[in-house]
Amino acid sequence: MLIRSSVLRTYVAGNCSFRTFLLGAGLLFAVAGLTHAGEAPVVESVWGCLLYASNDRAADKMQPQMPSQIRDYDERLEKLLGYASIQTLGQGETVVEPDRPSSIVFHGNIRVELTGLTRQPGEHFLVVLRVFQKDRQLIETQANVTRGSPLFIRGPLWRSGQLVVAVMVVS
Amino acid sequence: MKTFEERYTAYLDGLLSESEAAIFERERPALVAQKVEWAKLQRVLRENLVSVELTNTDFFNSQLLQQITNAPSRSRSLVAGWLGIPWLAWGGLGAVTTGIALFITLIPHGDLSDPGSGYVAQVLKTTTIDPNVSATVESRKGITIIKLEGLEKVPADEDLTH
Numbered sequence: 001m002l003i004r005s006s007v008l009r010t011y012v013a014g015n016c017s018f019r020t021f022l023l024g025a026g027l028l029f030a031v032a033g034l035t036h037a038g039e040a041p042v043v044e045s046v047w048g049c050l051l052y053a054s055n056d057r058a059a060d061k062m063q064p065q066m067p068s069q070i071r072d073y074d075e076r077l078e079k080l081l082g083y084a085s086i087q088t089l090g091q092g093e094t095v096v097e098p099d100r101p102s103s104i105v106f107h108g109n110i111r112v113e114l115t116g117l118t119r120q121p122g123e124h125f126l127v128v129l130r131v132f133q134k135d136r137q138l139i140e141t142q143a144n145v146t147r148g149s150p151l152f153i154r155g156p157l158w159r160s161g162q163l164v165v166a167v168m169v170v171s
Numbered sequence: 172m173k174t175f176e177e178r179y180t181a182y183l184d185g186l187l188s189e190s191e192a193a194i195f196e197r198e199r200p201a202l203v204a205q206k207v208e209w210a211k212l213q214r215v216l217r218e219n220l221v222s223v224e225l226t227n228t229d230f231f232n233s234q235l236l237q238q239i240t241n242a243p244s245r246s247r248s249l250v251a252g253w254l255g256i257p258w259l260a261w262g263g264l265g266a267v268t269t270g271i272a273l274f275i276t277l278i279p280h281g282d283l284s285d286p287g288s289g290y291v292a293q294v295l296k297t298t299t300i301d302p303n304v305s306a307t308v309e310s311r312k313g314i315t316i317i318k319l320e321g322l323e324k325v326p327a328d329e330d331l332t333h
Contacts, residue, residue, distance in 0.1 A: 050331065076314045089331045108331040124291065139306055139319060140298045146291040151315055156322040163325065164316075 042119045043098070044147075045171040046127075049091035050106040053083035053154075054161025064088045070150050070166055081154060083161060093170070096127070104167075109134045110155070112167055116142075123147060125169050131155065145169055183209055290314065 049067050066074045067088055077086060092104040094114070101115040111132040118126045125145050131138045131153055143151050150168035157163075173181075181187050182195050183206060196203050225231055292315040297306040303321040310316075325331070 052331070073314055076311065077316075080309065080311060080314060080316055106331070107333060108325065108329055110331070126295075133322075133325075137300050138304065138322060139317065140300075141294055141306070141317060142296040144291065144293040144295055146289065149290045149292045151292040151294070152317070154316055154318045156319070156325050158325040158329075158331065159327045163331070 042117055042125070044096055044117055044125065044169050045093055046096050046102070046104070046114050046117070046167060047091070047093045047170045048104040048112050048165065048167045050089040050110060051077075051086050051164040051166060052089050052158065052161055053078070053081045053086045053164055054159065055084045056160050057085065067091055069168060069170070073150065073152075077152065077164070081162065081164065086164070089163075106165075110163070110165070112165055114167070117169075120144065127169070129167055131165055147171070182206065 047069055049070070051066070064087065065071075066086055070077075074086065078084060090106040092106070094102040094104050096102045096114045096117045098117070101113050103114070104112045109132075113130045113132065114127055115130075116126070116128040120126055123146060125147070126142065127145065128140065128142045129151075130140045133156065138155065139153065141153075145151060145168075147169050150166045153165045153167075155163040155165055178187070178191075178195055179202070182192060182202065187195060290313045293310075294308045294315060294317060297308065297317060299306055299319070301321070305320045307318050307320070308315065309318060
């Protein structure tokens with residue numbers, strides 16, 4: 001076969017071309033492996049907050065507004081809950097380690113316990129979370145979340161509104 | 172006023188007048204012997220140095236050209252070794268691959284004007300221990316909420332802020 005292109009001719013005849021090709025392919029696989037790490041336990045920070053949703057405009061001025069982490073969800077949450085204002089009662093962050101439950105505790109002994117955090121393909125996380133009020137478990141749920149996507153749990157009534165817990169993988 | 176070098180050169184070449192040469196020799200007597208040696212050298216060179224004509228000029232020229240052609244070119248080997256087209260092609264391919272990999276890993280995807288476009292919070296399973304408590308999952312675009320029903324009301328006097 002007559003090879004006219006000097007580039008192709010050099011490529012075919014070159015001593016290092018195959019090695020370079022293997023090196024490039026190896027790099028590609030390494031990048032793909034890093035970006036699509038398989039299912040594995042991970043150590044991640046999980047942030048959570050306790051919110052109070054109500055129609056009490058007076059309370060609106062007393063309590064801080066939505067935390068910056070979930071400020072974009074303000075309107076959607078109000079619409080979904082049917083309340084006109086949302087205030088923050090408390091927030092916290094914890095590191096979730098493999099095979100060891102971690103908790104975020106709020107005032108009133110309301111607690112979110114996180115366990116079994118595993119990374120899924122595509123930067124998704126599987127996590128099991130339990131919400132406790134005092135020592136009573138209210139709910140256990142398993143969720144598939146991405147980093148920066150909060151999961152909201154509407155809890156018990158309090159005063160003229162309702163308590164809401166938000167949990168989000170942050171790092 | 173002539174310098175010494177000018178007078179000396181003119182003296183050796185016999186360009187000084189007799190009186191000037193006499194004065195110069197009086198000033199520097201050692202130069203007389205040098206002039207004699209110089210004249211001797213000139214005579215020997217004239218007698219022995221003759222030009223030689225080559226009988227095989229074409230062969231001589233071809234040999235010379237062949238040596239010039241075979242001499243390794245440093246610039247050409249440098250270009251072929253490091254900056255040749257194959258290396259540039261592989262370098263470009265590597266740069267593009269790296270760029271694509273960085274784009275995939277670092278640049279956020281989805282519609283950036285919509286903050287909920289990258290949102291994923293999928294509830295796979297919910298369990299409540301208390302039979303009076305029920306959980307329903309409500310998912311809208313960009314937000315997921317689990318709604319618990321049947322919970323006891325938290326006393327109003329309980330301070331949840333401190």
